[in-house]
Amino acid sequence: MRGMIAAALLAVVGTGVSQAQAQDAAAGEKxxxxxxxxxxxGETAKNSVGPELNGVIGRKAGEAPGYNYSAANKNSGLTWDEATFREYIKDPKxxxxxxxxVYAGLKDEKKIDDLIAFLKQFDASGKKK
Ligand code: HEC
Structure with missing residues (x-):
């Protein structure tokens, strides 16, 4: 019995079901x-007021081609992994x-989870993975 429960748990973790429930890309789009x-x-994304964000989760700060970053961002030495992005988006300044x-920050942990799920869908060329 114990073995079966362990196997069932492994199956759930292995397929990433728990992760999918925690992070909701459709909600993140909102x-x-x-x-x-x-x-x-996305595939047609261009830099505008801010840099395009294709593949941003895992991207180094200041790397969107052709975007005119502030020195602060460009030289921050950060990489937008999930943990760093999470801290940043709570309070960018x-x-x-x-x-x-110019963004005050997003404090809601669930919304940040969803936002990360949404952004993670796009590779560096803006295609959905
Ligand atoms: C009012 C405009 C504005 C809004 C709204 C805004 N941003 Fe930004 N964002 C910028 C600008 C401008 C920069 C460039 C910052 C710099 O160079 O100092 C930037 C930079 C970033 C970066 C760093 C990118 C890199 O390549 O280093 C991330 C990540 C980011 N924004 C995510 C977000 C997310 C996610 C939201 C929504 C929750 C958001 N921003 C809302 C204007 C904005």
């Missing part, structure tokens, strides 16, 4: 609506003092 005032994502991103 959260991204506020970012869209300044950021684009605290994580990157001097950033020109």
């Amino acid at each position: 959260v991204f609506a506020v970012c869209k005032a300044c950021h684009q994502v 605290a994580k990157v003092p001097g950033t020109k991103m």
Whole structure:
């Protein structure tokens, strides 16, 4: 019996079901609506007020080709892995003092989870993985 429970648990973890429930890309797209005032994502994404965000989860700060970053962002030395992105989006000016991103911050952990799930769908060329 114990073995069966362990096997069932492994199956759930292995297929990433728990992760999919925690992070909801469709809900994340709605959260991204506020970012869209300044950021684009997807195959036709271009830099606008802010840099395009294709493949941003895992990307180094300041790497969108052709975007004119502030020195603060460009030289931050950060990589937007999930943990760093999470801290940044809660309070951009605290994580990157001097950033020109005018955004007060998103505090809701669930919304941040969903936003990450949404952004993670896009590879560096903007294609959905
Ligand atoms: C009012 C415009 C504006 C809004 C709204 C905004 N951003 Fe930004 N964002 C910027 C600008 C401008 C930069 C460039 C910052 C710099 O160079 O200092 C930036 C930078 C970033 C970066 C760093 C990118 C890199 O290549 O280093 C990330 C990540 C980011 N924004 C995510 C978001 C997300 C997610 C949202 C929505 C929750 C959002 N931003 C909302 C303007 C905005």
